[in-house]
Structure formats: C-alpha cells, structure tokens
Amino acid sequence: MRRSAPTLTDVARLAGVSEITVSRVVRNKGSIAETTRVRVQEAIVKLGYVPNRAAGALASAGAPLIGVLLPSLSNIVFPEVLRGIHTALASTGYQPLIGVTDYDPVKEQELLSSLLAWQPAAIITTGFEHTDATRRMLADSRVRVAELMDIDAEPIDIAVGLSQRRAGFDAGRHLIGRGYRRFGYVGHDWNADHRARLRYEGVRAALAEADLGLTAEERFDGPSSTMAGRKTLAALLSWEPDLDVVVFSNDDMAVGGFFHCLGANISVGRELGLFGFNGLDIGQVLPLPLSTIRSHRFDIGRIAVEKLLESSRRPEEKLIVDTGYEIIAGATA
Amino acid sequence: MRRSAPTLTDVARLAGVSEITVSRVVRNKGSIAETTRVRVQEAIVKLGYVPNRAAGALASAGAPLIGVLLPSLSNIVFPEVLRGIHTALASTGYQPLIGVTDYDPVKEQELLSSLLAWQPAAIITTGFEHTDATRRMLADSRVRVAELMDIDAEPIDIAVGLSQRRAGFDAGRHLIGRGYRRFGYVGHDWNADHRARLRYEGVRAALAEADLGLTAEERFDGPSSTMAGRKTLAALLSWEPDLDVVVFSNDDMAVGGFFHCLGANISVGRELGLFGFNGLDIGQVLPLPLSTIRSHRFDIGRIAVEKLLESSRRPEEKLIVDTGYEIIAGATA
DNA sequence: AGAATAAATGGTAGCGCTGTCATAAAGCGT
DNA sequence: ACGCTTTATGACAGCGCTACCATTTATTCT
Numbered sequence: 001m002r003r004s005a006p007t008l009t010d011v012a013r014l015a016g017v018s019e020i021t022v023s024r025v026v027r028n029k030g031s032i033a034e035t036t037r038v039r040v041q042e043a044i045v046k047l048g049y050v051p052n053r054a055a056g057a058l059a060s061a062g063a064p065l066i067g068v069l070l071p072s073l074s075n076i077v078f079p080e081v082l083r084g085i086h087t088a089l090a091s092t093g094y095q096p097l098i099g100v101t102d103y104d105p106v107k108e109q110e111l112l113s114s115l116l117a118w119q120p121a122a123i124i125t126t127g128f129e130h131t132d133a134t135r136r137m138l139a140d141s142r143v144r145v146a147e148l149m150d151i152d153a154e155p156i157d158i159a160v161g162l163s164q165r166r167a168g169f170d171a172g173r174h175l176i177g178r179g180y181r182r183f184g185y186v187g188h189d190w191n192a193d194h195r196a197r198l199r200y201e202g203v204r205a206a207l208a209e210a211d212l213g214l215t216a217e218e219r220f221d222g223p224s225s226t227m228a229g230r231k232t233l234a235a236l237l238s239w240e241p242d243l244d245v246v247v248f249s250n251d252d253m254a255v256g257g258f259f260h261c262l263g264a265n266i267s268v269g270r271e272l273g274l275f276g277f278n279g280l281d282i283g284q285v286l287p288l289p290l291s292t293i294r295s296h297r298f299d300i301g302r303i304a305v306e307k308l309l310e311s312s313r314r315p316e317e318k319l320i321v322d323t324g325y326e327i328i329a330g331a332t333a
Numbered sequence: 334m335r336r337s338a339p340t341l342t343d344v345a346r347l348a349g350v351s352e353i354t355v356s357r358v359v360r361n362k363g364s365i366a367e368t369t370r371v372r373v374q375e376a377i378v379k380l381g382y383v384p385n386r387a388a389g390a391l392a393s394a395g396a397p398l399i400g401v402l403l404p405s406l407s408n409i410v411f412p413e414v415l416r417g418i419h420t421a422l423a424s425t426g427y428q429p430l431i432g433v434t435d436y437d438p439v440k441e442q443e444l445l446s447s448l449l450a451w452q453p454a455a456i457i458t459t460g461f462e463h464t465d466a467t468r469r470m471l472a473d474s475r476v477r478v479a480e481l482m483d484i485d486a487e488p489i490d491i492a493v494g495l496s497q498r499r500a501g502f503d504a505g506r507h508l509i510g511r512g513y514r515r516f517g518y519v520g521h522d523w524n525a526d527h528r529a530r531l532r533y534e535g536v537r538a539a540l541a542e543a544d545l546g547l548t549a550e551e552r553f554d555g556p557s558s559t560m561a562g563r564k565t566l567a568a569l570l571s572w573e574p575d576l577d578v579v580v581f582s583n584d585d586m587a588v589g590g591f592f593h594c595l596g597a598n599i600s601v602g603r604e605l606g607l608f609g610f611n612g613l614d615i616g617q618v619l620p621l622p623l624s625t626i627r628s629h630r631f632d633i634g635r636i637a638v639e640k641l642l643e644s645s646r647r648p649e650e651k652l653i654v655d656t657g658y659e660i661i662a663g664a665t666a
Numbered sequence: 667a668g669a670a671t672a673a674a675t676g677g678t679a680g681c682g683c684t685g686t687c688a689t690a691a692a693g694c695g696t
Numbered sequence: 697a698c699g700c701t702t703t704a705t706g707a708c709a710g711c712g713c714t715a716c717c718a719t720t721t722a723t724t725c726t
Binding site: 005048050051052053054055057058063073074076079080082083086093095096097098099100113114115116117118119140141225226227230255256259262263281282284285286287 | 387388416426431560619
C-alpha cells in the first residue's frame with residue numbers, strides 16, 4: 001500500500017532517464033532510442049504507472065476528450081449515434097464526455113459550458129438550434145464542432161447527416177407514386193424534435209406539388225414512443241376513418257400504429273398504408289416489414305468523429321457530409 | 334478576440350479580491366460576504382470566465398467525473414441505466430465519462446485504466462466479472478465503485494440491481510403455477526451476457542424443483558435482438574413443435590418470438606405461451622402485452638449514483654441494494 | 667574532412683487551480 | 697471591556713505534466 005500513485009518522476013528515476021523522456025515514451029511522441037523505450041516501459045509496468053490526465057491536460061492546454069451533447073437517450077436513434085462515435089473513437093485515445101440536453105437549448109448551453117471547461121478536442125452536438133450564447137462559446141473557443149443529423153443549414157464547422165426535409169419530400173413523392181391520395185399524419189411534439197417537423201414539411205411540400213394535402217393529422221403532445229403512435233393513430237382514425245395511408249413522424253410511432261391496426265383488425269398495406277422514418281430494426285422484424293426511410297445513424301456518429309479528428313483546427317471551408325438515406329419499400333405502404 | 338481564455342487571476346483582478354476568494358465563490362465553499370460574492374459574480378459574467386477543470390482536478394487530486402463502463406449501447410437496457418445515472422447526476426456537478434466494453438473484461442480493464450487516469454470520484458461498472466488486474470486497480474485506487482445489475486455476489490464496494498438467478502427462478506415457478514409443463518427456452522450468446530445465463534439457471538432450478546425439465550432449448554449465437562428471437566423460435570419449433578411455453582432470455586428476443594407466431598399463425602397465449610425478461614415498453618405495446626419480469630433499469634442507475642455520492646470514501650460495510658423486480662402477468666403466458 | 671542535418675536526450679518554467687496555514691475583522695457573552 | 701469564537705479574506709506553494717529551447721552525439725552529404 002504505497003502512499004500515493006507513482007508519477008513520471010518515479011518512473012524516470014527508476015529507468016534512469018529524465019521525466020521528459022518518459023513523457024515521450026508514454027505519448028509515443030518525438031524520437032526515442034529503442035533501448036531507452038524498453039527500459040522506460042519496464043519501469044512503467046513495474047510501478048504500475050498511470051499517467052495523470054488532468055496534469056497532462058493542464059500542461060498542454062487540451063484534453064483527449066470529445067464532448068458529446070445528445071438530446072435524449074430514450075430515443076434509440078441517439079444511442080446508435082453514440083455507438084458510431086464510440087467505435088470511431090476506440091482506437092484514438094480520445095474519450096467521449098456525454099451530456100443529455102432533453103431537447104432543451106438552454107440545457108445544451110449549460111452542458112456545453114461545463115464540457116468546454118475540460119478543454120476538449122472537439123464538441124459533437126445535434127442540429128442547428130442553439131442559443132446565441134452557445135454559438136458564441138463555440139465560436140470563441142477554437143475546438144472543432146460537429147452538428148449531427150441535419151444538413152439543411154450552415155454549420156459552425158462540420159455538419160454530418162441527411163436532409164430531413166428532402167427525406168420527407170421523397171417519402172411523400174414515393175407514396176403518391178404508389179397511388180395513395182388520402183394522407184394522414186401522426187406525429188409527436190415537434191417543439192422538441194425539430195427534425196421531425198422538417199420531415200413533416202417535406203411531406204407537405206410533396207403533397208402540394210401534386211395538388212394534394214393532408215386529409216387529417218394528429219400530433220401527440222409528448223416524446224415519440226410506440227405507445228404514443230398506437231394511441232394517436234387510434235385517435236386520428238376515430239374522427240377520420242377514411243384514409244389511404246398514414247405517415248408517422250418516425251418508426252417508433254409507426255410501429256405503434258401497426259399494433260393498433262393489428263388490434264383493430266385493419267389490414268395494413270391493403271386497407272391502410274403506414275410509413276415511418278429511420279429504418280429501425282424493430283420495424284423490419286414486424287410480420288410485415290415497415291415501409292420507411294433508412295437513416296444511417298451509426299455512420300453519422302462515426303463519420304463525425306473521423307472528420308473532426310482529421311485536423312485540430314477548423315479549416316476555412318465548412319464541411320457538410322451527406323450520409324444520405326434510402327426508401328425501404330417494405331410491405332406496409 | 335482575446336488572446337486566451339480569462340483565468341481566476343483575471344477575475345480576481347477585476348473584482349479587486351484575491352484568487353482564492355474567487356475560487357471560493359465559484360465552488361460555493363467557505364464563507365464569503367454577500368457583497369463580495371456579488372462583485373465576484375459580476376466580474377465572472379463580465380469576463381465570461383469558465384473555470385479550467387483540468388487545473389482544478391490537478392490541484393485537488395480529483396475530478397468531478399464519474400467513470401461509467403457499460404457492456405453495450407445496442408441493448409436498450411443500458412441506455413436506460415445511463416439515463417438513470419444522468420438524471421441523478423444532473424444536479425450534482427459531476428459528469429459521466431463513458432466507456433463501452435462490448436462485454437469484454439479485457440476491454441473493461443483497458444477502459445478502466447484510462448478512466449482512472451482522470452482521478453474520477455467514482456466508477457460504475459456492470460456485473461461481477463472482472464479481470465484480476467481490474468480488481469487490483471479498483472482496490473488500489475480509493476474511488477467508490479458500483480457494480481450494477483446483479484446482486485448475487487460480494488461487491489467491491491456497492492452493488493445495485495436484482496438477483497438475476499432469483500428472477501429466473503420466480504419466472505419458472507410462475508409459469509409452472511399457470512399450468513405449463515412442456516418448457517422451451519430461447520436464448521442468445523451467454524458467454525457475453527452472463528446475467529442471461531444466471532436467469533436461465535434460475536428457470537432450470539425452478540423446473541427441477543417441480544420435477545420438470547426443459548423440453549427443448551436453442552441459443553442464438555450472437556447478441557440478443559428481435560430478429561434473433563424470431564429466427565431462433567422458428568428454429569426451435571421446427572424440431573420440437575409440441576411446447577406449452579417458451580421462456581426467452583429477454584424481451585427483445587420474446588418480441589421477436591411473438592412476431593414469428595403472428596406470421597406462423599400460432600395463437601399466442603392459447604397454443605403457446607411466451608415469457609420474456611425486462612419489461613420493455615415495446616413488449617407492453619404489443620396487441621397482447623408480453624408476460625415478463627420488470628427490472629428497474631432506470632432506478633438501478635439512479636440509485637447507484639445516489640449511493641456513490643453519499644460519501645467519498647468506501648465505508649467498512651459493502652452495500653447491496655436490491656431494486657427488485659415484478660412479474661408482469663401480461664397476456665402471452 | 668568539414669559542414670549540415672537528424673536523432674536522442676535533458677533543464678526549466680510554467681499551465682490554472684486549490685489546500686494549508688495565517689491573519690484580520692466582527693460578533694458575543696459576562 | 698476582555699478574551700473567545702466565528703466570519704471573511706489572503707499568501708504561497710505545489711499538484712504532475714508538457715512546451716520550449718538547448719545540448720550532445722550520430723549520420724549523411726559534398
């Protein structure tokens with residue numbers, strides 16, 4: 001039971017070299033003779049030395065951390081983005097420092113401020129909706145910044161995602177092409193989820209282009225969930241039973257709609273089409289695979305990290321990476 | 334565009350006090366006259382001062398961080414635990430530093446070592462399966478440690494969760510009580526998911542007690558998923574169609590099984606019982622709510638944090654918090 | 667060979683903050 | 697009014713590391 005953890009100095013003494021040499025070996029930086037490296041590494045193992053990152057961060061004015069701000073962990077989409085981030089980070093020595101904003105820009109701002117206090121190498125956040133103070137902090141600090149999921153606005157530094165609006169538009173077109181005319185929409189609280197709103201607007205635009213409109217729509221006042229989708233579709237159909245197809249704000253909602261139809265004996269696909277968004281596994285395992293749009297959440301996280309770490313300084317040009325999407329024809333619409 | 338971020342010294346100068354006074358105001362520690370506090374706070378706002386946590390961590394030999402090691406983010410259970418952790422942490426000034434182990438004790442060990450390099454206040458990890466080196470590191474460092482999900486072994490410091498084995502046992506008893514006799518089991522790779530194995534053993538113990546056994550069982554070679562559940566149940570039934578009830582390793586798998594039955598026109602609940610584990614939302618939104626066991630994932634995360642932060646030093650007594658579970662009768666078994 | 671370059675190592679000065687100890691001022695009971 | 701406690705503030709060292717420069721020795725080139 002030693003009195004305190006060994007430091008660089010201890011290792012240096014044991015290996016008979018200077019502290020800075022040990023530091024170089026640990027960080028694998030600068031040129032070191034092979035024999036020295038081995039000797040130092042042995043000393044490190046012998047002492048069980050673990051570098052103190054706080055000291056390193058202080059001395060070098062920067063920590064091997066990536067701040068990650070996610071709106072929610074309840075929506076499976078964001079854990080998947082996080083998984084992509086993690087995967088890309090795994091081999092780099094950087095670690096993610098997570099904050100959850102609950103879709104609240106003010107919370108985002110507070111979390112950002114406490115993330116920046118660590119002097120991270122980069123910040124990953126979601127969407128383009130930030131407070132002025134958030135924008136200012138991000139501008140003042142020189143960290144790299146990635147804004148994920150949407151690409152329909154000018155990013156601060158990097159944007160990685162897909163055009164939410166265009167995805168909605170293409171969904172609308174696709175369904176019109178399949179012969180649907182009487183459209184319903186089932187959504188959730190879009191003050192929180194701005195991207196769901198963009199997709200909605202895309203759908204409407206496609207309908208307008210074909211001289212159509214939404215026959216009926218209903219929005220659940222709360223976050224999206226399977227239960228919300230189920231209940232809200234039931235409500236929508238109760239006052240407007242005569243619909244061809246219902247577009248949902250996402251797959252969770254659509255799967256709930258599917259369950260409603262099962263219970264209410266509505267033949268999905270023949271009587272009523274259902275269309276989601278995201279391409280979640282759960283939708284594709286239903287007895288009828290859900291018609292939806294696949295977004296590449298995992299890749300969004302992964303690519304964001306890769307791009308961020310390419311350079312430690314913001315390039316002149318803002319970068320927008322379109323990860324695209326595909327319509328999954330499925331069997332429900 | 335100032336040359337560098339303002340420091341304590343800048344704030345102190347502007348407010349006309351010493352650095353330590355500013356530090357005290359920032360940390361809300363020690364006694365400060367109200368007028369001074371206000372003056373300092375004004376200076377902080379004026380300069381947009383953000384404390385440098387690396388410096389703080391170095392000076393005080395400890396960071397306001399909680400290291401969190403999760404086996405996976407793909408399994409919705411762990412994002413929910415993380416949500417609980419986050420919720421409890423929200424008001425405390427601590428932040429979670431996340432690592433994902435992919436159910437690999439060696440990866441856990443590596444991640445632990447890089448988490449400890451930050452001198453976090455506590456470490457949260459999962460289960461009791463650790464490498465010797467992991468145990469040693471945890472023992473040598475004096476951080477608080479919580480091991481989540483299971484409570485059937487001696488924890489290093491704190492364990493929060495439920496008896497996985499007992500949950501399996503009770504599930505078995507419950508089903509026997511409902512009159513089932515010909516049991517099937519559908520599982521996934523339990524080298525990775527040790528807890529699924531414990532539940533399985535619990536079920537077998539209950540069956541043995543009633544002089545019963547598993548009529549058939551099949552394990553999917555990979556992580557649990559809805560698709561795996563669907564396929565594996567199909568496989569199981571193809572060579573042993575004559576079962577009363579199938580116990581699944583968890584709800585994901587069971588929901589997949591439910592979908593198989595829908596497609597194969599098997600009347601769930603009458604012809605064949607299905608039983609899961611976890612009590613996920615998705616199971617409860619099915620046309621027939623899934624019979625399963627509710628685990629309190631969110632609470633496990635939340636309580637772990639609350640207990641960890643009660644004291645910064647490990648108490649004499651190891652603490653085991655049983656968050657319990659409830660059988661959800663449901664309609665599928 | 668001599669000059670120029672590269673490789674290998676070290677000395678030193680902080681990075682920005684907090685712990686520790688010291689001190690001054692204010693309240694307080696008798 | 698006197699000692700005694702409480703409240704409010706400051707001086708200063710140092711946490712463990714890395715950036716920056718300097719130095720020494722080996723290598724290469726003309």
